[in-house]
Amino acid sequence: MTAALPKAASPDLFDRVKEAVDLHDLAERLGLERKGAKGNYRSPLHPDKNPSLSIFQRDGSWGWKDHSGDARGSCIDLVLYVRPEIGSAAGAARLLAEWYGIAVPAAAATGTGEPVKKSVPQFIADRALLDPEPVIAYLAGRGIAEEVSRAAIRSRALGWSHWLSNKVPPGTPGHGGPGAVFVVRSIADRTIVAVDLRYADPALNGNVKTQCQGIKEGHAWTSDLNRLAKAHTVYVVESPVNALSVECCPLPAGTAVLALRGTGNAEKLDIAFLKGKRIIIALDHADPINERTRKRPGLEAAWKLLDRLTAADIAAMLVDMQDWEDGEDINDVLKAQGVDDLWTRLRKLDGWLIPGMPGGGEPGSLDGRRRVFLPEHDFKVYWRFRTREDFTQYVVDFKDDDGRRHETLGDVCSFRVASLSRLRVQGHIATINGSTDTQAETVFGISAQTPRHGPTLVRRVVTDQTLYSLELHRSIFGAIFNPQQYQRMINVLERTADIGARDAVNFIGLAWRGGELAALEGRDCYFQEPAKQCLYHNMVFPRGTADAAREVIDAYQATFKQNAALIALVWALGAHLKCVIGFYPHFQMQANKGAGKSLLTEAMQTTLGFQMLSGQMLKTDHRRRASVSYTSHPVGWDELSKQSKVVLSEADALLQSTYRFEFTRVGAALTPYLMCAPVLLAGEEVDVTSLQSKICTTTLTVEKQGPKLPRDLPQFPVWQWLQFIEKSEPERIRTMHAQRIEDCKEQSRADPKDATASRMIENYAAILTTWDLVCEFAGIEVGQGGFVGDLVGEMNGHLSETDGRRLPWVWIMEILLSEIESHQFNHPYCWDEIKDDDGNNHIALMLRPAHVMDHLSNALHLRNKFDALPVKTARVFKSQLEGSGVVVREDVERTIRGRRTPHLTALSVQRMERLGLYATPNLERR
Structure with missing residues (x-):
């Protein structure tokens, strides 16, 4: 399990980290259990009777190996092994640099070797973690046990500040003074985002007892992020001191404590990481009543958090604090009553039908608890x-x-x-x-x-x-x-x-909510028939960081030359722009045997969390409809070409409508369906002739193959990507798309008057717009890997391959010429030579367009083909013929089968051949 070095990371940082980190110290910080003072460690991934993870030094370099498997490597690999949610080697290296005070070099893209400037919270945290011992005595005065404080110090979550301002006089807010420092880290990537300071002598700081440096909203504090990630039960309290007070209790294994850092975060915190955990809310429910609102602030915040958790399908209960003294919080109980009494109180959960609202007393005497x-x-x-x-x-x-x-x-x-x-x-x-x-x-x-x-x-x-x-x-x-x-x-x-x-809003992905863009998951939706109405009704999008996004992009760019795989990935990410630009193309992935199509689609399913449906799932109209309903997240249809003609015809109609949107109600219950998901069509041969103006393509070949995608490749942070688009101005995205359309037109080899080609250009411009936004999101250059040039080349190849085959009249003529060759077209027609207006001779097929459409509509063996045609009238067919340039002369009269047949249309065989329509003229039938 050797970590691959991502392009966005600095090699110098990796070397510094590997030289500086003691693996035994790291194992302790990661919470690995050791047998004896010098024994092995237990595997973090599975129970083992005999500790199987060994740490050793060889030639002055640290290494480790889990003998129960093949995992081994450096300190960076050990971090990823124990904490796979970090997702990337670059993220692990930065975390270690932060833990051990190693200067982080600038990114290689900047071209500088200077250390990256630390934020104020990071600077304060580094200083506070150098000498944290005084905090133990300070917290002991609050009744917190020494072992609890030391555990938080080992996790780098607790420190002590000695800072005093030499500009602000003592007794004035901002002067500072000795105090406890609670280091707040992001749940997503564990970087330091804030520090909360609690001063030992508030008078020295102008009677300001607490202060926050960094981001207050949206981030909570816990003494051990690893413990929180593995916990099945989480107590949620208001402050870090209360969190440490709860940790003094004999908590069962698998229990962690989370501090909101203020009642405001009850509405701001991203609660997705609490999914699947049992939540017990113990905010300051006994707060004194606010005279203005007549409510208790802590209890009101608990209600708001409870409502959010319930809406996200996370079970939560309140601690019953009805009998607590007004203004009494968790730390007050610990100091005054001791650990046993506090633990007894925390285990008493609210048992009323409406949480937090007691059923005793008169209706008007609930003293701030009436909800x-x-x-x-x-x-x-x-x-x-x-x-x-x-x-x-x-x-x-x-x-x-x-x-x-x-x-x-x-x-x-x-x-x-x-x-x-x-x-x-x-x-x-x-x-x-x-x-x-x-x-x-x-x-x-x-x-x-x-x-x-x-x-x-x-x-x-x-x-x-x-x-x-x-x-x-x-x-x-x-x-x-x-x-x-x-x-x-x-x-x-x-x-x-x-x-x-x-x-x-019933929608998975990016949609409009109240007139504004909103990123939505399964927990945000309320379908009446979830499994029937939406394939992704229970979707939780992959989460991660920009580092993970860059690592994924680099890997997909390398695995196939000419960006063949990355084009598919960017198309899938851009599907969420559909509600902004109003349309989005489907995607055709064609590959020969052994080209790696199956491996790529499987990898994309893991990377993006989208589903690839087998042929069995596509056989019924209901399953196809449900697979594309109420979502902008793409769905894959595998081996569509193997289905019957009836299925292909119905699937074609569905794909035509989902290029934009289509709403319908089905069944006696009138169950609603909003069909709109872009579809990835994969297979050795995908027959999508009628969809040429509504798809983009990529072709996988053995010659294009590069190194396989690594098995430990992180997922793309789709949720963060959606939030990024959500915060973008819709008009800006539309402007970017319009500019990319102009760019593609300048480099297009299609006729500017070709309306179908113009639509195809708009499709590829949508993918280019997505690439621009992805580069902005991930912090990479638009020119990286030649993506733009490769996509434009794919577009021109698609335009040239389908030249002359993009309009329905071409498909009708293909069927007609086949019918003539097989002697099944019984209406009057003939072959003859004719001069055009310039005097040039042409061999022409003379017939009436009305006879062609009549034959197609009445021949039983052509029923499926006729139903799939978007053109079904002779008027439109003739109009397209006239605009195509294949008509030599109209209103021609000839004798056919001994009868004069007027009003024929002469179609040039030579001109049809230029468009890929080949006929075998029989000049004996003049």
């Missing part, structure tokens, strides 16, 4: 419902005995309804072009936690008619033991429909 108004008749039964994480019960009976309350609980259902929300689903027209929505649909989303799905919520979209359908709820969520009380519970939850009410 929704319940009328008296609902409030009187609300308190009876009690929820566990994945189960719901009901208080059947109760009695008070000497001040103690005894309740008898009965089972309601085998799951917990996490939310019932009203959804306003945007209409398809507003989704694809950003216009004002005039056809929104109101439905309801029910999310429930079930034992079989663990911390992942089960979601179902229902209508007014099916909201109380017990059979529907049983079939989706689980058993309902008490139907009467279950329906009463749903009736109470109807009051909460406003809590999680939101405007939704």
Whole structure:
């Protein structure tokens, strides 16, 4: 497992890191378990009875090997082995440079050897991590155990600042002073994005107790990112001190703590990395009531975070803090009551039907905890419902005995309804072009936690008619033991429909939401029939960094010469521009046997997370329709040419419509479908004659083959790519496309008057526009690898190959000439010599266009071909003939089969041959 050196990385940095890093120290920081003081380490990827990972020095160089497999290499390889989510050797090298204080050289593209200037947070963190010992005593004064602080220090998440300003006088904000430093790293690439400072003597800093340097919004703090990545349970708290306080408790294995760093991040944090984890929210729910809003800020933030997690299908519960003192936070409990009492409190989870809203007392006396108004008749039964994480019960009976309350609980259902929300689903027209929505649909989303799905919520979209359908709820969520009380519970939850009410857009990829571009995943959509309506209904796009994007581009550029593979990759990325420019071409990938088509398509599936459908999946109209519905993410159709003529004809019609957009409703339930996904057509022979103006091409040959794509190649950061486009001005993208159209026209070998060729040029210009944006996103030069020239060459090759075959009249004439050769065309026609207006002799085929179309429409053996033709009238066929230049003379009269036949059209055989139409004239039939 030797790391490949990416072009965007500096060789000097790799050498510096390998020389400076002690692998035993690195193993400790990575959390590897060692057997004994000098033994081997346990493999991080699988359980092993005997530790199998050894670290050694050979000729002064450090190395390691996992003897349970073939993995081995340097410190960079070890980081990627333990933390594969980093994705690239360059990213691992920079992480090690940050951990060990190694100066990072400038990128090779800059041509300078000077170190890259560190950001303010990185500079503060480096200084704070040099001498972190004082922070242990400071945090001990807050009740935090020494081993917890030392673990955070080892993970490079905790340090101590000694900085004092020599410009700002003591006692003034900005003077600084000794204090704890909490190093905040990006969850995506683990780079330092901020530091939070907590001053030991706030008076010295003008009574400012805390300060943030760097990015506040969108980033959380944890003491160990590796522990967080592997955790199945995550406590979410408000501050780093509270997070360390929770870590003092005897947490079960697989538990981590995350600090939001303020209530504002409840709405800003990217929560995708919490997918599949059990979340317990322990913000400062006991905050004093805000006199203006009459709410508790910590509890209100907890509600917002809970709603976001629920919308993302992540199960979450609140810690019950109803009995905590006003203003009491987690660290206060640790200091005053000790670890045991804190751990007891943290394990007591909120069990009310509406999270965070107690059912005791009068409706008007919920002291900042009332989340929704319940009328008296609902409030009187609300308190009876009690929820566990994945189960719901009901208080059947109760009695008070000497001040103690005894309740008898009965089972309601085998799951917990996490939310019932009203959804306003945007209409398809507003989704694809950003216009004002005039056809929104109101439905309801029910999310429930079930034992079989663990911390992942089960979601179902229902209508007014099916909201109380017990059979529907049983079939989706689980058993309902008490139907009467279950329906009463749903009736109470109807009051909460406003809590999680939101405007939704059913689309995967990039679409318009409320008139603005938005990047959307499966968690953002509310399909009534998810598996039927969209192939990517549960899509979570690959994530990563710009470094990973550059590494992928370099690898695809190398694996096939003339950018044959990279053209396909860029086409797939550009598919998400469809809602911006209004169209996007399909893509034809042709290859001979052994050219590597299968390997490339498999690699693209991994790199981009798109699906390649087999021939079996393409046999029914429903499957084809569902595969291209409600998404701009491309889909692949493999070996389409092997299908029957009926399937090919229907597939052709679908591809014609999905060049832009087509909306339809199917079945008795009128299930909606928005068909728009660009399609990758792969195979040895892809017959797409009628689609020539709506596809782009690449051809794979053995001669073009280069080195195979590495198995450890990271995924392309599609999600970050979508967010990049989302933030771009749509008009700027359209302007870029218009400029690329002009560039392609200048280098095109097609006739400027050829309308079909102009459309093909627009298609290739769309891919070039994507390349411009990809280069901007990844930070590379547009001229890298000669991509632009190779794509223009592919375009000109496509134009020349299809010259004369891009219009339907050519396809009709091909069929007609075949029918004449096989003596199956029985209408009057003849061959004869005729002079044109310039006096030149031509051998001509004389016939009536109306007879041609009549033959094609009535011959049983031509039925499938006729149905697939876009032209079906003699008027349009004749008009295209006249515009093609093959007509020598019109309104000719000849004697055919002994009868005078007037109004014939004479078609030049010589001119047809120039367009690839070959005939065998029989001059005996004059």
